[in-house]
Amino acid sequence: MREGEGDPGLYPYSPYRGRPKLEWPGGKKVAVWISPNLEFYELDPPANPHRKSWAKPHPDVVGYAHRDYANRVGHWRMAEMMEKHGFKGSVSLSVALCQHVPEVVEHANALGWEFFSHGIYNTRYSYGMDEVQERAIIEDSIRTVREATGQTIKGWLAPALTHTPRTLDLIAEYGLTYTCDLYHDDQPGPVAVRSGTLISMPYSLEVNDHYGFFIYNMSPRDYAETLIRHYDRLAAEGAESGTVMCIPLHSYLIGQPHRIGAFERVLQHIVDDGRAWITRSGDIADHYLAQRSKTAEI
Numbered sequence: 001m002r003e004g005e006g007d008p009g010l011y012p013y014s015p016y017r018g019r020p021k022l023e024w025p026g027g028k029k030v031a032v033w034i035s036p037n038l039e040f041y042e043l044d045p046p047a048n049p050h051r052k053s054w055a056k057p058h059p060d061v062v063g064y065a066h067r068d069y070a071n072r073v074g075h076w077r078m079a080e081m082m083e084k085h086g087f088k089g090s091v092s093l094s095v096a097l098c099q100h101v102p103e104v105v106e107h108a109n110a111l112g113w114e115f116f117s118h119g120i121y122n123t124r125y126s127y128g129m130d131e132v133q134e135r136a137i138i139e140d141s142i143r144t145v146r147e148a149t150g151q152t153i154k155g156w157l158a159p160a161l162t163h164t165p166r167t168l169d170l171i172a173e174y175g176l177t178y179t180c181d182l183y184h185d186d187q188p189g190p191v192a193v194r195s196g197t198l199i200s201m202p203y204s205l206e207v208n209d210h211y212g213f214f215i216y217n218m219s220p221r222d223y224a225e226t227l228i229r230h231y232d233r234l235a236a237e238g239a240e241s242g243t244v245m246c247i248p249l250h251s252y253l254i255g256q257p258h259r260i261g262a263f264e265r266v267l268q269h270i271v272d273d274g275r276a277w278i279t280r281s282g283d284i285a286d287h288y289l290a291q292r293s294k295t296a297e298i
Contacts, residue, residue, distance in 0.1 A: 009192055010168070010182065010191060010192055011182070011184070011189055011190060011191050011192060011200065012189075012190065012192075014189065016185075016186075019187070019241060020241075021240070021241045021242075022187055022188075022241045022242040022288070022291065023242055023291065024238075024242040024277045024287070025277055025287065026277065028238075028242070028275060028276060028277035029234075029235045029236075029238030029239050029242060029243070029275040029276070030231070030234045030235045030238040030242065030243045030244065030245055030275060030276050030277070031242065031243070031244045031245070031276070031277045031279055031284050031287075032087075032231070032244075032245045032247070032270055032276040032277065032278050032279070033090050033244070033245075033246055033247070033278075033279055033280055033281050033284060034082060034087050034088075034089055034090065034246075034247045034249060035089070035090050035091070035092050035157075035180070035203065035246055035247065035248045035249065035281065036075070036078060036079075036082075036089045036090075036091055036092070036108075036113075036249050036250075036251060037091075037092040037118060037122075037248065037249065037250050038070070038071075038075065038091050038092070038093050038094065038097055038104055038105070038108065038251075039067065039070065039092075039093075039094040039097065039118065039122040039250070040071075040094040040096045040097045040100050040101070040121055040122065041053075041063070041064055041067045041068070041094075041121065041122055041123050042064075042121055042123045042124075043058075043059045043060070043061070043064045045058075045121065045123035045124060053123040053124075066252060067250075067252050068252075069251075069252040069255075069256075070250060070251040070252035070255065071097070071101045071104050073255065074250075074251030074252045074253075074254070074255025074256065075104050075107075075108075075251045075255065076107075076255075077251070077255045077257075077260055078249065078251040078254055078255040078260070078263075079107065079108070079111065079251075081260060081263060081264050081267065082267070083111060084264075084267075085264070085267040085268060085271055086271065086278060087267060087278055088111065088112055088113055088114070088278075088279075088280050089108060089111070089113035089114070089280075090113065090114045090116065090155075090280045090281035090282065091108055091113050091114065091115045091116065092116060092118040092157045092180070092248070093105070093115050093116065093117060093118050093145065094118050094119060094120065094121055094122050094159070095117060095118075095119070095120055095140065095141050095144045095145055096120050096121050098144050098145070098147075098148040098149075099144075102148065105148055105149065106148075109148075109149040109150075109151070113280075114151065114154075114280040114281060114282050114283075115145050115149055115151050115153060116153045116154060116155030116156060116157065116176075116178075116180070116281065116282070117138070117141035117142075117145065117153050117155070117156050117157070118157045118158075118159055119137060119141070119158060119159025119160070120137055120140060120141070120159065121159065122159055122160050123160075124159060125159060125160055125162040126158055126159060126162040126163050126164050126167065127162050127164075129164055131166060131170075134164055134166065134167065134170055135170060137159075138156075138170055138171060138174050139174070141153060142174065153176065154176055154177050154178060154281075154282045154285060155176060155177070155178045155179065155180060155201060155281055155282065155285070156171045156176055156178075156179050156180065156181065157179075157180040157181060157203065158181050161181065163181065167181070168181070168191055168193055168198060169193050169194045169195075171198065172191075172193035172194070172195060172196035172197065172198040173193075173194070173195050173196055175196065176196075176198070177197060177198065177199065177285050177286075177289065178198065178199050178200070178201040178281065178282075178285040179191060179198060179199075179200055179201065180200075180201050180203035180246075180281070181203075182200040183202075183203060183204065183205050184200070185200065185202055186202055186234060186237075186243045186244060186245075187202065187241070187242070187243060187244060188200060188201055188202065188244065188284065188285065188288040190292075197289070199285060199288060199289065199292075201244070201246075201281050201284065201285060202244040202245075202246055203246045203248060204230075204245075204246045204247070204248055205248075206230075207226060207227055207230050207245075207246075207247060207248070208248040208249075209223065209248065209249050209250055209253045209254045210248075210250055210253065212226065213253050220258060220259040220261070220262035220263075221262055223259075223262065224262035224263065224265050224266050227247060227266045228265075228266055228269050230245060231245055231266075231269070231270055231273070231276070232273075235273065235275040235276065238275065244284060245276075246281075247266075
């Protein structure tokens with residue numbers, strides 16, 4: 001591991017070329033997983049001194065209602081399209097959704113989707129939390145998801161991508177095996193933690209629909225073409241060593257009537273291409289860890 005001023009030591013440096021070969025089931029070249037963010041936003045959340053929850057003064061009815069489209073309409077349209085083409089979701093879950101809109105969680109669970117924690121609410125941030133508060137969120141996430149779905153979460157994506165210096169150590173201590181909070185690679189890799197075993201699961205900001213539509217101002221057609229180009233490159237490079245493509249989605253965006261058709265074209269392209277292991281994030285983590293146990297260098 002490289003050490004020096006400014007290096008947090010979160011993970012060892014490993015250049016992309018020359019790593020031990022990573023293999024996926026069936027000789028597939030790229031593991032593709034879709035991460036629907038099933039979230040709950042509060043209309044008037046408590047203020048965090050480090051970050052505002054809404055751009056407008058509270059209550060931000062427009063922001064809240066726009067995102068509530070996801071649970072009323074967008075999720076159902078997105079899920080139907082994913083199921084039509086054989087894609088199971090790996091859900092980045094605001095666990096409060098289990099109480100506020102249990103119908104969405106029950107539906108995703110019945111489809112065989114996996115759940116991991118995205119915090120309690122997406123309007124409450126980790127910034128400024130002490131260790132007791134952060135442990136409470138992790139324990140709440142594990143307990144609530146287990147009670148609602150029967151699943152034990154394996155992964156973590158911090159609420160609204162907010163962290164403390166202890167987040168990764170704590171989730172590993174509680175037995176979680178992967179984090180989606182490191183956007184530094186196209187393959188899984190080990191993360192340095194005090195105890196337990198934690199790996200980074202490739203998650204994307206570049207092809208996240210939030211970035212596509214809000215940051216890069218893409219049209220649905222542009223976003224679909226971006227996903228296809230992203231997939232084709234990772235599938236080609238996966239012939240040398242298996243790669244991972246994550247498609248992070250928010251159904252209040254991708255589930256809009258004018259966007260869902262372009263998204264279907266992406267799913268059909270991936271299925272028709274034949275090089276993808278279409279799977280879930282936890283299955284990728286399990287497969288990677290099994291290979292790593294046999295080949296210490298991976």
